[in-house]
Every structure is written in C-alpha cells, then in structure tokens.
Amino acid sequence: xxxxxxxxxxxxxxxxxxxxxxxxxxxxxxxxxxxxxxxxxxxxxxxxxxxxxxxxxxxxxxxxxxxxxxxxxxxxxxxxxxxxxxxxxxxxxxxxxxxxxxxxxxxxxxxxxxxxxxxxxxxxxxxxxxxxxxxxxxxxxxxxxxxxxxxxxxxxxxxxxxxxxxxxxxxxxxxxxxxxxxxxxxxxxxxxxxxxxxxxxxxxxxxxxxxxxxxxxxxxxxxxxxxxxxxxxxxxxxxxxxxxxxxxxxxxxxxxxxxxxxxxxxxxxxxxxxxxxxxxxxxxxxxxxxxxxxxxxxxxxxxxxxxxxxxxxxxxxxxxxxxxxxxxxxxxxxxxxxxxxxxxxxxx
Numbered sequence: 164x165x166x167x168x169x170x171x172x173x174x175x176x177x178x179x180x181x182x183x184x185x186x187x188x189x190x191x192x193x194x195x196x197x198x199x200x201x202x203x204x205x206x207x208x209x210x211x212x213x214x215x216x217x218x219x220x221x222x223x224x225x226x227x228x229x230x231x232x233x234x235x236x237x238x239x240x241x242x243x244x245x246x247x248x249x250x251x252x253x254x255x256x257x258x259x260x261x262x263x264x265x266x267x268x269x270x271x272x273x274x275x276x277x278x279x280x281x282x283x284x285x286x287x288x289x290x291x292x293x294x295x296x297x298x299x300x301x302x303x304x305x306x307x308x309x310x311x312x313x314x315x316x317x318x319x320x321x322x323x324x325x326x327x328x329x330x331x332x333x334x335x336x337x338x339x340x341x342x343x344x345x346x347x348x349x350x351x352x353x354x355x356x357x358x359x360x361x362x363x364x365x366x367x368x369x370x371x372x373x374x375x376x377x378x379x380x381x382x383x384x385x386x387x388x389x390x391x392x393x394x395x396x397x398x399x400x401x402x403x404x405x406x407x408x409x410x411x412x413x414x415x416x417x418x419x420x421x422x423x424x425x426x427x428x429x430x431x432x433x434x435x436x437x438x439x440x441x442x443x444x445x446x447x448x449x450x451x452x453x454x455x456x457x458x459x460x461x462x463x464x465x466x467x468x469x470x471x472x473x474x475x476x477x478x479x480x481x482x483x484x485x486x487x488x489x490x491x492x493x494x495x496x497x498x499x500x501x502x503x504x505x506x507x508x509x510x511x
Contacts, residue, residue, distance in 0.1 A: 174307025179275045183303060186281045190288040194298040198264060201299075208300035210265050210322075218327035222261035225320045226251035230355040234387060236314050237369045241279050243390040244317070245286025246293070247352045250391035251414065252321035253294040254469065257398055258410035258425070260331040261323030263296035269318040270303045273310035283317070286390075293393040296321065333427045335408040340498040341478035342422075342432055344439050345397075346491035347468030349389035350448075353415045354462040361452035362387070379443045386444045394469045397488035401471065404484055409472035413464040420461055422470060423507035431501035432472075432508045438495040441466025460510050472498060 171178075200209035212219045228247045235244045245268075253263040268287050270280060280303065291298045310316065350358055366373040374384040394412075401407060409425035422432045445466060449459055459465055473481050478494050485492040501507060 174274065174305070179277050180303055180305065183275065183277045183280050186277070187284050187301075190281075190285055191298045194266075194288055194291040194296070196264075196295065196297045199297050199299055205300075208265065208267065210297070210299060212264075212324055216324055216326055219324045220327045220330060222256045222259050222323045222325055223321065224252040224255040225318065226255065227316070227318050228352050230359060231350075231352050231388075232315070232317065233359060234355065234369075238374065238384050238388065240384070240388055241282040241286070243286050243388060245283045245288070246290040246390035246393070247286075248317050248319040249287055249290025249294060249296075249321070250393045251352050252319045253290075253296060253323070253393060253395055254391070254412040255414070256321055256323040257395055258331065258412050258469075259325060260329050260402060260407075260410075261325040262399060263294045263321050263323040263395055265297045265299045265322055266291050266294075267299065267320045268301040269320075270301065270315060271310065271317075272305060272315040273307055273312065275303065275305045276313075279315070283315070287319070290390075290393060294395040296323070296395075329402075331407065331410055331425075333409065333425050335406075336426055336430060336472050336498060337408065337474075338430060338498055338500050339475055340408055340472050341475045341494055342434065342496035342498065343471040343473060343478060343481050343485070344434075344467040344493050344495035345392075345394055345469040345471070345485065346439070346493075347413070347442065347464045347466055348392045349386060349442050349444050351391040351414070351464055351468055353417070353464065357452070357454075357462055358387070358448060361448050361454075365451040378447075386442070389442075392468050394490070397485050397490045398469070398471070400488050401481060401484055405473065405477050405481065407471055407473055411470045411472075413467050413469060417459070417461045417463050418465055418467065418510060419506065419508045425472065426498070426507050428507075429501055430498050430507070431505055432470075432496055432498055434496040434508065434510045436510055439466055439493045456510070467495065470495070
C-alpha cells in the first residue's frame with residue numbers, strides 16, 4: 164500500500180498559513196476606518212461607501228514593487244517593502260482626486276516563512292496607516308516550485324472614492340499654470356533593474372561592506388531601499404483648500420513619461436532642473452552608470468515623486484500648505500503652449 168501523503172509533504176504548510184493569519188489580524192486592526200463592515204477572515208471583505216459623498220465614483224488601482232524586491236532579498240530586509248506596495252497604488256488613485264478607502268494584498272512564495280511574511284505585511288499595514296485606508300483583506304499563496312528559496316512576489320490593490328464633480332482630468336490644466344513638485348524619498352519603486360545593474364557594476368555585486376558604508380549620513384543600503392513616499396494626506400488637504408488643475412504620480416516612465424498623462428495635447432510642462440534638490444542617490448546613479456540626462460528623466464523620478472498643477476497665483480499658498488503638512492515642495496516649472504513638434508514635458 165502506498166504511503167499516505169499530506170499537503171505538507173507536497174510543500175504546503177496549512178498550519179504555518181493559519182499562524183500567519185493570526186499574526187496579521189492585529190496589524191490589520193490598526194488600519195480600521197469608517198466604512199469597514201467585515202475585514203480579514205471572510206471570503207470577501209465588505210466596505211460601505213461613506214455617506215458624505217453625494218455622487219461617489221470608485222477609483223481603483225493595482226501595482227507591485229517590481230525588481231526592488233530583488234534588492235530586499237539580497238539585503239534580507241523586508242520591513243519597508245510593504246510601504247512601497249501600498250504607495251504605488253494609493254498614489255496612483257490619488258491623482259484623480261480619490262481618497263483611498265481600502266487596500267488588499269497578494270503575497271506569493273514557494274515556501275512560507277511566517278516571520279518574513281509578517282514583516283512584509285507589517286509594512287503594508289504601516290503604509291495603509293500613512294494613507295488613511297483600511298487593510299481589509301488579502302491572499303497568501305504558498306506554491307512549491309514556483310519561486311526560488313527565500314523569494315516572494317507581491318501585488319496590491321487599492322480602492323478609493325471621489326465626488327463625481329471633483330474628478331481630476333487634463334481638461335482643467337491651462338497655459339500659465341504653475342507646476343509644484345513634491346520631494347521624493349529616493350528611487351521609490353521604479354527603475355530598479357537599471358539601479359541594480361549600476362550597483363553591481365560599481366561594487367562588483369551586492370557587497371555587504373559597500374552596502375553598509377556611509378552614504379551622506381546613512382548606510383548606502385538605506386538610500387537604496389528608502390520606501391516610497393505616500394502623498395495622500397497632504398494632497399487631500401491641498402484639494403480641500405484650493406482648486407488643483409492636475410496631479411501626476413512620477414512612477415515608471417519618470418518625469419517625461421508621467422507629467423504628459425495629465426496634460427491636454429496642446430500644452431507643455433517646462434520643468435527647471437535647478438528648481439529642486441534631488442536626493443544624492445540620483446547623482447551617484449548617473450555618475451556611476453554614465454547615464455544620460457535624457458535616460459535619467461525617463462527612468463527615474465529624479466527627486467520629484469508627485470507634481471501638482473495649480474493656477475500661478477495660488478502657487479505660493481500651495482507650497483506653504485504642503486510644507487505645513489510636512490512635505491518638501493518647490494515651484495519647479497510652468498505650463499506653456501506646445502509647438503506641434505515639441506515634447507509634452509521638457510526638463511531644462
């Protein structure tokens with residue numbers, strides 16, 4: 164008679180999964196907000212749209228962390244990668260004027276390490292707290308043979324709401340408007356395939372001593388893994404305080420790929436590179452990788468994680484409000500009429 168096999172024999176540990184869920188419940192409880200009817204534990208999470216909205220429109224977004232995960236694996240640091248996951252989705256839905264309501268995550272691995280998974284989800288909960296949204300569900304998938312040992316994959320899903328009359332689109336942007344830039348914390352979660360290639364070339368791999376070395380007052384590894392900044396709360400304050408004509412999250416595609424997404428065809432954003440201060444990581448990447456200005460601007464955020472477009476006469480008030488909310492912000496450019504052969508975003 165053949166030996167009896169179990170799911171655990173096949174590489175899936177149900178008990179470990181149950182233990183993880185028990186650890187995650189208090190993390191999720193920290194993120195609860197009005198509207199949550201049922202969260203983690205059921206087959207589906209329930210959320211009631213806040214009644215203060217007269218014509219609510221739901222806005223959804225999904226994203227991952229990309230190859231920044233490879234850096235987290237190499238450094239065995241998993242506590243902030245969840246912040247990146249939340250940031251990539253909530254910042255995306257924010258640019259249409261949406262208030263993030265809730266978030267769900269997907270964590271997949273070959274063999275579940277409960278301690279590592281807990282660190283990752285603790286970061287997700289941290290990100291949800293920063294964004295003011297509830298972590299109300301998710302999925303942990305243990306799939307033997309699908310992922311190398313010690314590696315995992317992440318995906319996130321955010322849903323927000325905006326009053327129909329307040330949806331932001333390109334129609335509000337006008338020539339003469341000012342462009343306000345929000346400081347980034349670093350490379351955020353984009354361009355890491357190039358970033359890792361540059362680090363490997365500069366240091367002959369991910370050398371532990373080099374990654375521990377001082378880099379402008381902190382370990383080099385901290386600069387590489389700095390979590391994506393979440394702009395939700397200050398931007399929502401700005402939207403309440405004044406008319407905002409456009410918002411752009413500077414993600415994949417860099418400055419020149421994302422600002423045009425919120426511009427009418429006939430307008431151009433001119434950004435003045437000397438108007439803002441970028442984290443020193445970007446100078447290092449450009450120098451060590453011999454990366455052209457053009458390539459930097461279409462791969463990395465180059466120090467601006469978000470831009471807002473407002474009427475020129477409101478620019479100073481917008482910057483003052485953002486700085487009062489804890490952001491570093493600058494007037495970085497203006498909107499002008501665009502020639503037919505000109506790019507929609509020009510960095511000068």
